[in-house]
Amino acid sequence: xxxxxxxxxxxxxxxxxxxxxxxxxxxxxxxxxxxxxxxxxxxxxxxxxxxxxxxxxxxxxxxxxxxxxxxxxxxxxxxxxxxxxxxxxxxxxxxxxxxxxxxxxxxxxxxxxxxxxxxxxxxxxxxxxxxxxxxxxxxxxxxxxxxxxxxxxxxxxxxxxxxxxxxxxxxxxxxxxxxxxxxxxxxxxxxxxxxxxxxxxxxxxxxxxxxxxxxxxxxxxxxxxxxxxxxxxxxxxxxxxxxxxxxxxxxxxxx
Amino acid sequence: xxxxxxxxxxxxxxxxxxxxxxxxxxxxxxxxxxxxxxxxxxxxxxxxxxxxxxxxxxxxxxxxxxxxxxxxxxxxxxxxxxxxxxxxxxxxxxxxxxxxxxxxxxxxxxxxxxxxxxxxxxxxxxxxxxxxxxxxxxxxxxxxxxxxxxxxxxxxxxxxxxxxxxxxxxxxxxxxxxxxxxxxxxxxxxxxxxxxxxxxxxxxxxxxxxxxxxxxxxxxxxxxxxxxxxxxxxxxxxxxxxxxxxxxxxxxxxxxxxxxxxxxxxxxxxxxxxxxxxxxxxxxxxxxxxxxxxxxxxxxxxxxxxxxxxxxxxxxxxxxxxxxxxxxxxxxxxxxxxxxxxxxxxxxxxxxxxxxxxxxxxxxxxxxxxxxxxxxxxxxxxxxxxxxxxxxxxxxxxxxxxxxxxxxxxxxxxxxxxxxxxxxxxxxxxx
Numbered sequence: 001x002x003x004x005x006x007x008x009x010x011x012x013x014x015x016x017x018x019x020x021x022x023x024x025x026x027x028x029x030x031x032x033x034x035x036x037x038x039x040x041x042x043x044x045x046x047x048x049x050x051x052x053x054x055x056x057x058x059x060x061x062x063x064x065x066x067x068x069x070x071x072x073x074x075x076x077x078x079x080x081x082x083x084x085x086x087x088x089x090x091x092x093x094x095x096x097x098x099x100x101x102x103x104x105x106x107x108x109x110x111x112x113x114x115x116x117x118x119x120x121x122x123x124x125x126x127x128x129x130x131x132x133x134x135x136x137x138x139x140x141x142x143x144x145x146x147x148x149x150x151x152x153x154x155x156x157x158x159x160x161x162x163x164x165x166x167x168x169x170x171x172x173x174x175x176x177x178x179x180x181x182x183x184x185x186x187x188x189x190x191x192x193x194x195x196x197x198x199x200x201x202x203x204x205x206x207x208x209x210x211x212x213x214x215x216x217x218x219x220x221x222x223x224x225x226x227x228x229x230x231x232x233x234x235x236x237x238x239x240x241x242x243x244x245x246x247x248x249x250x251x252x253x254x255x
Numbered sequence: 256x257x258x259x260x261x262x263x264x265x266x267x268x269x270x271x272x273x274x275x276x277x278x279x280x281x282x283x284x285x286x287x288x289x290x291x292x293x294x295x296x297x298x299x300x301x302x303x304x305x306x307x308x309x310x311x312x313x314x315x316x317x318x319x320x321x322x323x324x325x326x327x328x329x330x331x332x333x334x335x336x337x338x339x340x341x342x343x344x345x346x347x348x349x350x351x352x353x354x355x356x357x358x359x360x361x362x363x364x365x366x367x368x369x370x371x372x373x374x375x376x377x378x379x380x381x382x383x384x385x386x387x388x389x390x391x392x393x394x395x396x397x398x399x400x401x402x403x404x405x406x407x408x409x410x411x412x413x414x415x416x417x418x419x420x421x422x423x424x425x426x427x428x429x430x431x432x433x434x435x436x437x438x439x440x441x442x443x444x445x446x447x448x449x450x451x452x453x454x455x456x457x458x459x460x461x462x463x464x465x466x467x468x469x470x471x472x473x474x475x476x477x478x479x480x481x482x483x484x485x486x487x488x489x490x491x492x493x494x495x496x497x498x499x500x501x502x503x504x505x506x507x508x509x510x511x512x513x514x515x516x517x518x519x520x521x522x523x524x525x526x527x528x529x530x531x532x533x534x535x536x537x538x539x540x541x542x543x544x545x546x547x548x549x550x551x552x553x554x555x556x557x558x559x560x561x562x563x564x565x566x567x568x569x570x571x572x573x574x575x576x577x578x579x580x581x582x583x584x585x586x587x588x589x590x591x592x593x594x595x596x597x598x599x600x601x602x603x604x605x606x607x608x609x610x611x612x613x614x615x616x617x618x619x620x621x622x623x624x625x626x627x628x629x630x631x632x633x634x635x636x637x638x639x640x641x642x643x644x645x646x647x648x649x650x651x652x653x654x655x656x657x658x659x660x661x662x663x664x665x666x667x668x669x670x671x672x673x674x675x676x677x678x679x680x681x682x683x684x685x686x
Binding site: 061084091096098100165 | 567574577579
């Protein structure tokens, strides 16, 4: 098992969409400086669970979360928790690249601006440059920061979204199938990027691609029908799964 | 496998039935293809026909209106020789410099002097009866501009009476036609400035559209100032904040029904609430604007809600995920993207309000108002009401005024739509 201390701890989490019980009694620790992969068939609830880690489920009518999720020991569903700050601390990257229909610069600068992270234009410029560099996009866009973010290619857009997420200096980054809309080359770039970002942030990535999970993550959780079947070091999950269902899934013998 | 991840699905009976290959070249198949092509062609022709018919109606309307209406902007004038020394007005150039000039000239009997001059010049054709009631006012203005005219003879082109004007434009009675023929070279044509700068009048040659236009402008101002913010804010609240429950469902149905309520009902409401209960001034643009705002609001709410709903949820998610508060999501992302749709809805509602007559009749904006309104509480009328009133007039001269007023209304509408299209293009962003 990884020795890194836990950044987020979830215990006995259930999520309901109206009458639909989407997540059943999931307990999991997300560790600092680790990449944690959530794998499992479609509709197994891994994205639902991911969205409950930064309370994005709040925006879905009828969604209800019970159980206990803590960030650095603080209950994120507590009344005192400010959801706006929580989402700044726990950033998110979505399945489909969704840059704002604004310039590249504005896309990255938006988060720091609304949270007042920069005191001057120069400081904001530095944050934008740093974020774009960390996202591996700076060299490609530095000469056209005022171009529309939506004019970039799909892979570039996704890296822009990652730059936007890290611009507010989050502690955790949640990625919901960030490569499923991208071609293999762009996917490889994002995977490299996840490697580079690993030391700075706790990263949780939902993926359908088993090889991707094996390549980028240190820890892997396998979900099925709303339950957490198995959670452990990625090397163990892929070479020596304890559960029969995990083994079926990762070997592609699905049925 | 001991515990399968996927449940076993039994094979259906249809799947095991014998299979016959499809013959793509059979007669039945070719008939079907021909029928499909024929249907396509028929449908396209029907669509084209519909477009041609509607464009034809529009062209017909415009041609008729311009053919009749353009004469409303033109007046017939007669050249009258004047010598005010004979009238002994007893005025000096000094008295015509101050603000009392109008009163001084009227008091000195200028109107009588002009009539006398007309009687002298055109005794056989009817003399003073040739001139429009307002003709002497032109003389007054000319003398005010140049007081030296008091001391020497001069000629002035003055508007003729309505009957002569109509005859000169080819539509008058036989008697008036004869008069026009007799005057011959003394007649000329010019732009009817009174029409564009004046208010309503019982004399067709003096009736102007400016009073009604200004009334409409003030009314629209009140409507926009009330309906736009209230409508957009309601739409934002209903889309972004309101919980989904029975109360909001009921509200939604009510708003949709409100948009379909006949406008005269809003007139009655305005009459009962604004005049009856609140005792606001009758015939005022303020009350007209409030009434039309009630009518326009549901249209704006519905259009704005649709525009807000059309903003991709991914943009909202993106903003929320970097820690934008709900109000920031709305003001920074949703509204800019929804602005084109909101503006389109607003302009549709405003255009409908501009053309509305019935509710304004109910709150008394159909009165005869001879002066353009200066304030929101002054008595006023509006363009469509003015058109309705003029179309009801017996005097022949009002026919062309009615058409001309319709042209003014159409130009106003086009200008409003133009502004909307301009604004929409400025806000338009693709995502």
